Amino acid sequence: MKGYRNRLFSGVTTSMDRQRRFLGTLVREPLSVGAVAPSSRRLAGHMAADIAPGSRVIELGAGTGVLTRAILDSGVAAADLLVIEQNEAFSGMLRKRFPGVAVRTGNALGLKRYAGELPGPADFVVSGLPLLLFSPGRKLRLLHQVFSALTEDGAFHQFTYGGRCPVERAVLRRLGLEAALLRFTPLNMPPAFVYRLQRRR
Template identity: 45%
Template sequence: MSKDLSLFLGQLLRNPREISAVVPSSRSLAAAMAAPLAPGNGPVAEFGPGTGRITREILARGVPPRDLVLYEMNGAFCNLLRLNFPGVKVLNRPAQQAALDFRGSLAAVVSGLPLLSIPEPVQHDILSAAFTALRPGGCLVQFTYGTKPPVAEEVRQALDIVAWSGRRIWQNLPPARVYIYRRSAEISVVAR
């Protein structure tokens, strides 16, 4: 068993409410999450990187380590991330902090947070922070194991954001779907 998986399972047993998956994301899901990113577009934040499966794919996509910031609440995962990803900034704080750290300057936010299991007011705060941190044209990439979009309809309406649904990733346990969220007002600009 890999060191990352051992740590993941140990944290799952210690903090089952904090860890929302039974195993880390598959490489297929991680690649689908990183696919919308383009090298050289600027800083990217990852919310809830866990053991770093998606982080690894973000870097493989060409995002330089200096342009990647990870927001992770689990201290043990933060230590592992710092060890495995030199040059990447790892912050042991909530995703909501991104609004203060990157007001309008992020190219993208990639989120592995379990939004469907997060209360709607907290979900609103997380998404509001993400879109405050994103520059015009920026996007939020989110996955879900559920059958419906991971961001509640009320939150999407309140923040005036829209989602595009990607393909289902069957090579993940459980299967997952990736969604890309953008500001409604920017849809015509992005489509050009």
């Protein structure tokens, strides 16, 4: 236990430490975490699909940083990545794990306050938020800000455990968006679907 605490403090955490931290937070705040385990590396790879080196990316609800790792591994520079995570323990851990990445402790629904910190509009917003637990009104407010922060061709990637898009048709229509299933990831707990939302052409 002491070794675990020391590692958390120093920022050098093992994947087992991160699982423990995730489970501890899940027990205390089930409705904000909304998942039984961090995403698998396979799912993280699917969420980062098509993110090319040089892209500017915003990540929402980063947890212990599985998707953050995949985004950086796709060639995104640390200075071109902005992370918003509301849980303080997670955001502290992310700052230590990913020096150079702007990690903000805050609500993704306050995105417009932070988006200007990137050197330009984002090409992708990658979300690990538990959207199924958001009301349609909250999704509308969130996506309005997301698409204001994105370039004209920018895309929003979201995973879900439900077999269909976690954003209602009425919300998509109101914002002029279309959704497409990008990938299915059976190798995740639970199996997950990755959706891409973009402006309707």
